[in-house]
Amino acid sequence: MADSVNEREIVLDILLELNRPEAMSHLVIGAALKKYQYLLKHQRSFITRLAQGTLERRIELDYIINQYSKTPVRKMKPLIRSLLEMSVYQLKYMDNVPVSAVCNEAVKLAGKRHFVNLKGFVNGVLRNIARNDCTCEYPDQKKEPVKYLSVRYSMPEELVAFFKKQADDTTVESILAGFYKEKTTYIRCNTKKLTVEELKAHLLSENIQAEAVEGLPYALKITGYDYLLACESFQRGEFFVQDISSMLAGELASPAPHDRIIDVCAAPGGKSMNVALKLTDGSVEARDLTPLKTQLIRENIARLGLDNISVKEWDARVSDTASKESADIVLADLPCSGLGIIGRKPDIKYHTDIEKIEQLASLQREILTVVQEYVKPGGTLVYSTCTISRPENEENAAWFEKNFPFIREGSAKQLLPGIDGTDGFFMVKFRKKL
Numbered sequence: 160m161a162d163s164v165n166e167r168e169i170v171l172d173i174l175l176e177l178n179r180p181e182a183m184s185h186l187v188i189g190a191a192l193k194k195y196q197y198l199l200k201h202q203r204s205f206i207t208r209l210a211q212g213t214l215e216r217r218i219e220l221d222y223i224i225n226q227y228s229k230t231p232v233r234k235m236k237p238l239i240r241s242l243l244e245m246s247v248y249q250l251k252y253m254d255n256v257p258v259s260a261v262c263n264e265a266v267k268l269a270g271k272r273h274f275v276n277l278k279g280f281v282n283g284v285l286r287n288i289a290r291n292d293c294t295c296e297y298p299d300q301k302k303e304p305v306k307y308l309s310v311r312y313s314m315p316e317e318l319v320a321f322f323k324k325q326a327d328d329t330t331v332e333s334i335l336a337g338f339y340k341e342k343t344t345y346i347r348c349n350t351k352k353l354t355v356e357e358l359k360a361h362l363l364s365e366n367i368q369a370e371a372v373e374g375l376p377y378a379l380k381i382t383g384y385d386y387l388l389a390c391e392s393f394q395r396g397e398f399f400v401q402d403i404s405s406m407l408a409g410e411l412a413s414p415a416p417h418d419r420i421i422d423v424c425a426a427p428g429g430k431s432m433n434v435a436l437k438l439t440d441g442s443v444e445a446r447d448l449t450p451l452k453t454q455l456i457r458e459n460i461a462r463l464g465l466d467n468i469s470v471k472e473w474d475a476r477v478s479d480t481a482s483k484e485s486a487d488i489v490l491a492d493l494p495c496s497g498l499g500i501i502g503r504k505p506d507i508k509y510h511t512d513i514e515k516i517e518q519l520a521s522l523q524r525e526i527l528t529v530v531q532e533y534v535k536p537g538g539t540l541v542y543s544t545c546t547i548s549r550p551e552n553e554e555n556a557a558w559f560e561k562n563f564p565f566i567r568e569g570s571a572k573q574l575l576p577g578i579d580g581t582d583g584f585f586m587v588k589f590r591k592k593l
């Protein structure tokens with residue numbers, strides 16, 4: 160069965176699906192991998208790498224294609240454009256794929272998908288690009304620095320300019336390059352079920368290598384897995400996937416064993432589960448907006464077998480009078496622009512603009528205004544986002560401190576991809592005055 164499947168056609172369909180503005184790359188690619196679970200590991204890796212890579216390099220790939228095609232990419236049929244993009248990605252970034260295979264397969268796919276009349280065009284453009292080793296004239300770094308970075312790192316110019324307003328040029332380039340660094344998978348051991356050493360042994364028996372993480376005794380860095388969701392240790396609820404940055408938010412919250420915690424935007428439940436594992440007889444109330452989201456939390460809690468988390472569907476913008484001054488800790492890991500996780504979810508960069516960032520910053524203020532009331536006097540609120548954006552991060556933190564009876568504990572932390580070796584993440588802790 161695995162032999163009759165055309166991996167490139169699967170990628171083409173993924174890319175076409177990702178043309179829908181609301182489509183999210185991790186969900187679309189995840190759904191395809193689930194559907195084609197029976198494929199061999201190398202076929203699945205090829206699909207993931209080609210789909211993810213084409214999406215993340217789209218601006219550069221279009222820039223190259225435009226220099227070799229009489230028809231600009233914006234005037235092409237979506238299928239032909241995606242087909243050329245994924246083919247140029249293979250030519251430029253996948254060393255072990257022969258040029259002939261790239262061109263022949265693209266031509267075959269154009270025909271199969273009813274563009275017989277464009278087979279010659281596809282062949283001509285690709286052979287020409289291949290003959291020239293994918294070289295092209297890039298924008299001048301000195302004369303057009305924003306455009307240069309935009310093409311070099313496939314980041315929309317508006318976002319490059321936004322990053323450049325917040326950091327010096329070297330830092331901006333490190334962040335942009337950081338999005339392309341190989342992604343590391345970290346997991347959080349379900350220490351209520353087993354020890355980290357036991358988990359390591361279970362993983363090894365499934366051919367998954369695990370290494371300790373300095374400073375986080377419950378965390379492991381894992382490699383060598385294929386489809387994690389199908390692993391027995393995963394299905395037995397022995398761990399969940401969580402980036403180091405999110406684990407650090409749990410460290411910052413540092414709950415006492417008996418604390419009552421409210422996580423106001425909790426789905427899929429990562430931070431709730433991390434802190435719940437630190438409690439003895441304390442508890443976590445994990446809230447989110449919709450039944451779909453709360454269901455995700457419930458599934459994760461059930462898989463891990465945690466009995467100290469309750470789940471509630473609640474709009475964080477609406478005041479819950481019964482919860483006033485009831486929590487030792489409020490976790491406010493709020494909806495944000497997600498610019499820190501572009502490396503994992505490249506669609507974010509194509510769907511974000513300054514207006515959206517400003518709207519999110521004001522939504523965060525609206526939520527913070529409501530949920531700060533739930534903190535007991537002397538209790539704490541941890542505000543976090545997975546973004547790199549002053550309006551959502553530092554500016555909101557300063558605004559919060561100015562407007563509510565809280566004092567900042569320690570300084571805020573902005574983790575940066577390419578510099579801190581984690582996703583981009585912001586966290587700050589406030590203590591409510593007595």
Ligand SMILES: C[S@@+](CC[C@H](N)C(=O)[O-])C[C@H]1O[C@@H](n2cnc3c(N)ncnc32)[C@H](O)[C@@H]1O
Binds near residue numbers: 430446
């Ligand atoms: C950054 S994610 C939370 C991630 C989660 N804390 C974790 O570690 O797994 C933000 C969440 O906020 C939720 N959300 C958005 N608007 C909300 C609202 N008005 N009330 C409650 N939750 C909301 C989203 O559904 C999303 O699940």
